[in-house]
Amino acid sequence: MNQIITEADYRKLIGKTAGRAFVLFGDEDYLKSHTVKKTREAICPDEAFAVFNDITLDALDFSADKLLDAMTPPPMMADERLIVVRGLDPASMKAAELDALVEALALLPEYDYNTVLLHVAAGLIDERGLPKRIPTVLKKLGEVATPVQFPASTDGRLAAWAGKHFAHLGVTVSPADCAFLVAYAGKSMYLLANEIEKICYYVLSKGLNAANADDIRLVAVPTMEMDTFALSNAILEGRTAKALDALSVLKFERTEPVIIMGELSRTLCDMQAVRIYLDAGKNLKEIAKLLGGMHEYKAGLYARAVSRTEPARLARAVELCAEADAALKRSSNDYAAIEKLICAL
Secondary structure, X not given: OOOOEXXXXXXXHOOOOXXXXXXXXXXXXXXXXXXXXXXXXXXXXXXXXXHHHEEEEEHHHOOHHHHHHHHOOOOOXXXXXXXXXXXXXXXXXXXXXXXXXHHHHOOHHHHOOEEEEEEEOOXXXXXXXXXXXXXXXXXXXXXXXXXXXXXXXXXXXXXXXXXHHHXXXXXXXXXXXXXXXXXXXXXXXXXXXXXXXXXXXXXXXXXXXXXXXXXXXXXXXXXXXHHHHHHHHHHHXXXXXXXXXXXXXXXXXXXXXXXXXXXXXXXXXXXXXXXXHHHOOOOHHHHHHHOOOOOHHHHHHHHXXXXXXXXXXXXXXXXXXXXXXXXXXXXXXXXXXXXXXXXXX
């Protein structure tokens, strides 16, 4: 099997990928799309011939024969061609389909003017245990293609990227406020890019070239973590109507019950951890570090929330959350288990 490489490793190969195939997999879809874009710019700089030299095959209508048909013709007025298979779900392919794909890719040396990128969406290849435990489907594809892993970005890396993205749009934001944006708006690079653009348009329209946390609060949309935080707060305060209102917002947004429950469980458990560390005499900076690099802003929100809640009530909420999670997994995946949790405290 070809060795799994990083995004940084792949960037060094751009412009030298002819005759090779790559499997782009991992949680960070934004960087995968950016990688495809950079590869396209290197291989197909002339848009006039893109229709011949820049081929995208959609996984919904994909077959190994179609890939082979795309690989066979020589490029038009260029030395290379790019073929992107978009949205591939190799784990759901039948054994015969996967074998046919591997056989087609094995023919790349005969058509060495092609670069083939297999774009696999987040979650479709199990990354747990990598690099020691490699999923069978990745081993199979790794016989004829080089896997490129795009793991979820850390908070620090996202904050640094946000600072560069702000600067690219002509706006200065401090590292602390970039970190705040990640804590406030979430870790999706797609969503962060959208929020950064909104914030930049706002401050530039005012004739300014810098943004701060107040601008972020005013313009950006809080992540679902903030919605589940509001839900958690209302549950702990015993304000049933407010909690049901918070749940109704998530239902309106068609958030899956299992996702709400996962975020709710994580939020309540993090609150319990914050309480324990506060009782042990830790400050917010220490607590944030102990909780895996949580932003101090979020740690402060949790600290204020637990200060208004009896320890026994918080412990009971965590217990009920575990029971509701088990009930949800046994049910038809509706909101009844969450509603029962809300009404139980």
